[in-house]
Amino acid sequence: MSTTGERVLIKGNEAICRGAVDAGCQCFFGYPITPQNDIPEYMSKVLPSLGRAFVQAESEVAAANMLLGAAACGVRAMTSSSSPGISLKQEAISYMAGTELPAVIVNISRGGPGLGDIGPSQGDYFQAVKGGGHGDYRQLVLAPGTVQEAYDLIRKAFDLAFAYRNPVMVLGDAIIGQMMEPVTLGSATTPTNVDQDLGWNLQGKGQRHPRLLKSLHLTDGALAGHNIRLRDKYESMERDVLFDNFLVDDAELIVVAFGSIGRIAKSTIRALRASGKKVGLHRPISLFPFPSQELDRLAASGKRFLTIEHNLGQMVEDVRLAIRKHADSDFYGHLPGNLPTPEDFEQPILAALGVRT
């Protein structure tokens, strides 16, 4: 566990582990897949030494269902994987959403579809944000853009999971997971919830009435009522929207980008600002809830938009929906297979600005 204010140079994957440990993560269930292997490796070393549980599951499917079991007990628990493995976890994520269980799932995503590659990609935006599993549900999605944010957001993910009794995904990529940066650690005071009666969690009934956690609703009207209540919960998540605005006030063009791409675009924007180009950045940090109101506000003030992603265009659909009353968004997609540099985004931004080069 960390000492408050301690500054360390660590990889994003380790920052996620240290954030989870400091957030009171009591159980971790994982399976090997690149580029997230540092996470189960770290957890296998550290959690048992703290008297907490680590299980290398027989499959991604099993790991996610072990998470479901631990979450049903009301303890802080998580799993991590990368894109193909996250696909396999979708069954349990749907069940946890339907059963309203608090759980944290980390996706250090890689290129796809299929086996793709082991480099960075943002091809899992739709899966994460639109619900990769079956049924009408939502999960909160947090996308760190720095290693510090990876540490901070995994802690926030646990708090949100329990605040809403809902799965929360932290969506990073191979850049966030493998990059080393200095991180200021926080306090390690969050409880693991092991002995807490949260009013719904399973502990063995003791002297009280038995509790049942399920997603099956067969009686007439029960499922509709359940879905309506879930919808209201998902709408209420709007109050936890997170984003980072950078030099937007006087900008003619706002670049919208998330995660590592938002971070790289910020460097491009700094360079273009130095040559007098009025460009700003809006970086959604919570992808669900999506910062639609803020984008609408920016659009209403007459800005133009360029969405940049590390895919063929996924978040851009949500950007266009958000700004549809006032504006449209251009799109530039950097495809997986190589790492984008700040220079890669210069021409697309200048083109969107209407600058002839």
Added chain:
Amino acid sequence: MKNGKEAFTLPGVLADIPTHYCPGCQHGVAQRLVAECLDELALSEKAICIGSIGCSVFIYNYLLVDSVEAPHGRAPAVATGVKRARPEAAVFTYQGDGDLASIGMAETMHCANRGERVTIIFVNNTVYGMTGGQMAPTTMVGQRTTTCPGGRCADNEGQPIKMTEIIASLGGSAYAARVAVDSVKHVRAAKKAVRKAFEAPLNNLGLGFVEILATCPTNWKMTPVQANERIAAELIPYFPLGTFKDVTELETIEGPEVAE
């Protein structure tokens, strides 16, 4: 009761409500044995039940213990998560043959191989019941189902899987037995096996596993009496009853039925 002692009562942990099971179905007997053992071992206050998918799912409506519903086949993985989060709980799954031996085969075998301190109650009625009688991994060769209408063919669909033998072969299991509930004698033996399957993990010895051969008159297209007779006539010759592993007594009894 006048001039005598009460010989048969409702276990305290069993809800006093009618079940949804079809006439002649032996899930009711199986779940009653679980309830009696939970009562006798005083486990109801610290038990956590993992329901599975199939006719067995509604176990949580009948047992008055904390329960969670697992996705199809995943009960042993969910039980692993529950047990690792709450090591002091008495954790058990209640699963049918399609759930445990087909879609949940990996979860079942690895849970047993890790020696999770949990109990698995496996009700084998050789057919997918709730979905309407499709072929199960334990469907007998020649048995007709809606997805093997000509009868299960070993060349095409393989032989029925003998789960208890597989579980007994894994290092992490402490107790593995196959029982039936088609006669009073067998019910008594089944009760002892269920009790041992709960005791083994609680004594930190490993996983406890009981396979209960059971009827499905509806999908077997039989009367309850015919279905009950089929257990001894067709199932037991292929799925022999017995204790296949019992580290609680440090001996392995192959073949013979569980001792009375």
